[in-house]
Amino acid sequence: xxxxxxxxxxxxxxxxxxxxxxxxxxxxxxxxxxxxxxxxxxxxxxxxxxxxxxxxxxxxxxxxxxxxxxxxxxxxxxxxxxxxxxxxxxxxxxxxxxxxxxxxxxxxxxxxxxxxxxxxxxxxxxxxxxxxxxxxxxxxxxxxxxxxxxxxxxxxxxxxxxxxxxxxxxxxxxxxxxxxxxxxxxxxxxxxxxxxxxxxxxxxxxxxxxxxxxxxxxxxxxxxxxxxxxxxxxxxxxxxxxxxxxxxxxxxxxxxxxxxxxxxxxxxxxxxxxxxxxxxxxxxxxxxxxxxxxxxxxxxxxxxxxxxxxxxxxxxxxxxxxxxxxxxxxxxxxxxxxxxxxxxxxxxxxxxxxxxxxxxxxxxxxxxxxxxxxxxxxxxxxxxxxxxxxxxxxxxxxxxxxxxxxxxxxxxxxxxxxxxxxxxxxxxxxxxxxxxxxxx
Amino acid sequence: xxxxxxxxxxxxxxxxxxxxxxxxxxxxxxxxxxxxxxxxxxxxxxxxxxxxxxxxxxxxxxxxxxxxxxxxxxxxxxxxxxxxxxxxxxxxxxxxxxxxxxxxxxxxxxxxxxxxxxxxxxxxxxxxxxxxxxxxxxxxxxxxxxxxxxxxxxxxxxxxxxxxxxxxxxxxxxxxxxxxxxxxxxxxxxxxxxxxxxxxxxxxxxxxxxxxxxxxxxxxxxxxxxxxxxxxxxxxxxxxxxxxxxxxxxxxxxxxxxxxxxxxxxxxxxxxxxxxxxxxxxxxxxxxxxxxxxxxxxxxxxxxxxxxxxxxxxxxxxxxxxxxxxxxxxxxxxxxxxxxxxxxxxxxxxxxxxxxxxxxxxxxxxxxxxxxxxxxxxxxxxxxxxxxxxxxxxxxxxxxxxxxxxxxxxxxxxxxxxxxxxxxxxxxxxxxxxxxxxxxxxxxxxxxxxxxxxxxxxxxxxxxxxxxxxxxxxxxxxxxxxxxxxxxxxxxxxxxxxxxxxxxxxxxxxxxxxxxxxxxxxxxx
Numbered sequence: 001x002x003x004x005x006x007x008x009x010x011x012x013x014x015x016x017x018x019x020x021x022x023x024x025x026x027x028x029x030x031x032x033x034x035x036x037x038x039x040x041x042x043x044x045x046x047x048x049x050x051x052x053x054x055x056x057x058x059x060x061x062x063x064x065x066x067x068x069x070x071x072x073x074x075x076x077x078x079x080x081x082x083x084x085x086x087x088x089x090x091x092x093x094x095x096x097x098x099x100x101x102x103x104x105x106x107x108x109x110x111x112x113x114x115x116x117x118x119x120x121x122x123x124x125x126x127x128x129x130x131x132x133x134x135x136x137x138x139x140x141x142x143x144x145x146x147x148x149x150x151x152x153x154x155x156x157x158x159x160x161x162x163x164x165x166x167x168x169x170x171x172x173x174x175x176x177x178x179x180x181x182x183x184x185x186x187x188x189x190x191x192x193x194x195x196x197x198x199x200x201x202x203x204x205x206x207x208x209x210x211x212x213x214x215x216x217x218x219x220x221x222x223x224x225x226x227x228x229x230x231x232x233x234x235x236x237x238x239x240x241x242x243x244x245x246x247x248x249x250x251x252x253x254x255x256x257x258x259x260x261x262x263x264x265x266x267x268x269x270x271x272x273x274x275x276x277x278x279x280x281x282x283x284x285x286x287x288x289x290x291x292x293x294x295x296x297x298x299x300x301x302x303x304x305x306x307x308x309x310x311x312x313x314x315x316x317x318x319x320x321x322x323x324x325x326x327x328x329x330x331x332x333x334x335x336x337x338x339x340x341x342x343x344x345x346x347x348x349x350x351x352x353x354x355x356x357x358x359x360x361x362x363x364x365x366x367x368x369x370x371x372x373x374x375x376x377x378x379x380x381x382x383x384x385x386x387x388x389x390x391x392x393x394x395x396x397x398x399x400x401x402x403x404x405x406x407x408x409x410x411x412x413x414x415x416x417x418x419x420x421x422x423x424x425x426x427x428x429x430x431x432x433x434x435x436x437x438x439x440x
Numbered sequence: 441x442x443x444x445x446x447x448x449x450x451x452x453x454x455x456x457x458x459x460x461x462x463x464x465x466x467x468x469x470x471x472x473x474x475x476x477x478x479x480x481x482x483x484x485x486x487x488x489x490x491x492x493x494x495x496x497x498x499x500x501x502x503x504x505x506x507x508x509x510x511x512x513x514x515x516x517x518x519x520x521x522x523x524x525x526x527x528x529x530x531x532x533x534x535x536x537x538x539x540x541x542x543x544x545x546x547x548x549x550x551x552x553x554x555x556x557x558x559x560x561x562x563x564x565x566x567x568x569x570x571x572x573x574x575x576x577x578x579x580x581x582x583x584x585x586x587x588x589x590x591x592x593x594x595x596x597x598x599x600x601x602x603x604x605x606x607x608x609x610x611x612x613x614x615x616x617x618x619x620x621x622x623x624x625x626x627x628x629x630x631x632x633x634x635x636x637x638x639x640x641x642x643x644x645x646x647x648x649x650x651x652x653x654x655x656x657x658x659x660x661x662x663x664x665x666x667x668x669x670x671x672x673x674x675x676x677x678x679x680x681x682x683x684x685x686x687x688x689x690x691x692x693x694x695x696x697x698x699x700x701x702x703x704x705x706x707x708x709x710x711x712x713x714x715x716x717x718x719x720x721x722x723x724x725x726x727x728x729x730x731x732x733x734x735x736x737x738x739x740x741x742x743x744x745x746x747x748x749x750x751x752x753x754x755x756x757x758x759x760x761x762x763x764x765x766x767x768x769x770x771x772x773x774x775x776x777x778x779x780x781x782x783x784x785x786x787x788x789x790x791x792x793x794x795x796x797x798x799x800x801x802x803x804x805x806x807x808x809x810x811x812x813x814x815x816x817x818x819x820x821x822x823x824x825x826x827x828x829x830x831x832x833x834x835x836x837x838x839x840x841x842x843x844x845x846x847x848x849x850x851x852x853x854x855x856x857x858x859x860x861x862x863x864x865x866x867x868x869x870x871x872x873x874x875x876x877x878x879x880x881x882x883x884x885x886x887x888x889x890x891x892x893x894x895x896x897x898x899x900x901x902x903x904x905x906x907x908x909x910x911x912x913x914x915x916x917x918x919x920x921x922x923x924x925x926x927x928x929x930x931x932x933x934x935x936x937x938x939x940x941x942x943x944x945x946x947x948x949x950x951x952x953x954x955x956x957x958x959x960x961x962x963x964x965x
Contacts, residue, residue: 151852160903252950254893321938322938327933329934355922
């Protein structure tokens, strides 16, 4: 096995490149830390909707996410928000908005209510500017426009469900569907969202699309489109809106999520620019712990396993969806990298047969953290003095049902990063003397 | 109320009923088949997909063995498109008695079941995942069969001979007059309409539900003892041949490659109610342990889905001894004339899928005797619709099809390579079908993602088809996800947990499906 000899030790290693890992790495690097980000792939952002949720349902629909977060935190001690608190989430939202001003807008105290690709109305806190015209008000006239060669967006399904839904603020919209046939690539009838997103980067394609859609629009219509309006060109949607002469909004699709990929690419670029070393393409397979202290992480790199060492470690590996947690055929749940103690295993069966019933307890399993985001055991004792956790690996929430996963990732990443940065108050930042909040 | 009049009403749309209605129609009788659900939904579609070579019975039940061998050859010919001639091995596990293989070979020779001992090395070369510690291996002519295609093939053949196939028609009453069956009442569950069918004969092929049907005609209680068996579909074909343990038939001793998966089965537990079939945790564990004996590391393979079926065993003391000439082994014909003083009805129980055609022949022969007519059975002579070319199913056939249409059509279910046209064609045939009805014919949602990507597409396309409105479309999506989960959660571990997490992320996280307008009542069929 290779050793640290050929890999310079980092101050901090972050494992995982979803929202939690990328925010932690950016925050740490902009705070002056030397950071290495280890990841198997491109992370979880492209699996989600490409907005930043804080809290959508608690269990009723949430309009003020930060306020509802505080209520939830005081009511449910086992929920990660009870440990994280509102402040790091608020800090994180401001941090993200300043880091990605072209990609994220919104108010921590007011959720957007945005249509989904089945026509439900979904609450979220920060959204991409290309989506926010989808926050509809009473009497709105909406045209949902599909692309015939894109199989993950059915405008009639969206429009007819929207039309029979009472808006969260009361009132109704009238939505009508239609589809156009504008090929992303000639001769291809089964184009992915990503293929269309690349096509929308091209102004020529946008003009062809406008030529097909514009004559079919009626006055005052807001135009809902699949979220494929450009991947590199983050203002493609604006150009479309101008050319159509109508407001447009993007509706996120199942993975791969183009809006999620935009966030991933932008945060990765920011991390690189801030000096984060990114090691992508290999799985973290084991951890070396000596006297309780984490010393290194071994990656299954090509040729031979390779160990990366650091002083502090942030575990941002996600949950079952990434393989960070596993359930074997005998019913044992394991955190695969460190074998960490897990919460949520002692409250009865992990699964039940009612799909539309309560959240499956299995998906609430995860590690426990203390206020500084270090991993703790059931008694609250720190497991390893230099191991922090952020994001989906933290147990106790129904991330997907509550629409809380991004907020938990964001808040825990900010808190973990700031806890680590606080260990070395004298560390120089890239901009002399600035606090992390002031750097973007 | 609708009124129909036919010679024969066949009750039950499993393999027995479908085989019977085809035979009845081919002999020139007018006939209607009734099932309270979809074809092959009750028992036939809930088995492991094994087309027996007869090997399983060469020691325990020689007559069955011979029948299986003969029927295997016939079905592989007349229903070629539903059957993959995989071949099979009987292997002696490390702790199994090697002497059983000698009894096996002796029994095979006596019963006419083709069987040949091969070296362990040859078996391992052909099936590299097999336990290298097996002691002996015998090659047989097992195959795998798609139960739904088999049943629909028979039903479509019957239709071509003028039969009517009425699915989702629940029998509610059977009228008799002067000791003779005169009519069957049913409710069309999808249309909410009553149907009365005047008839001269009823063939009760309701399997585990046969007792309930016989009771409606006023017959003495028929003692049906449903035997529950569970099956688990493992992702991929861990083997390309059917692998049987070379032991006296027991639980978990068969692994069958069917389509893109391998199915391990099965258990046998007596249950009271064939409508209440649980997948017990202990039985799942038993199957996984049994899998380890055949394929080391079986527990680490990805389990996709589990289900339970009820064997239609009839243990009836009143089965007439004079009926034995009409009895296939494991099959019982109840003659209600002798038993209950009721003419015009026969009840059939037991039997197995491999011999379904032969069972139908026996039953319809018995009916012809009762009617005093001689009409010859021709079901073995004619290929069924879709199998005229005689080409057996191969697992790569959809890949070949998609190579031909990939530039013209979309793939709606990537796991099972189902095209958009396949879906819209099936929907046009069954515009009132649920996605599960379509799934049984298309394998929609049966692959690794278990509906994660295709179910929303199916919903959108079904709505675009104009057959259904938005409320039903949304309800069908809810129903499909609920039903997929029934077979998922009992075997949820390993990589399938990861898939489920992704699916939950999609449906709850991204689509917020659970906050669509609440249905007034859930779609059930």
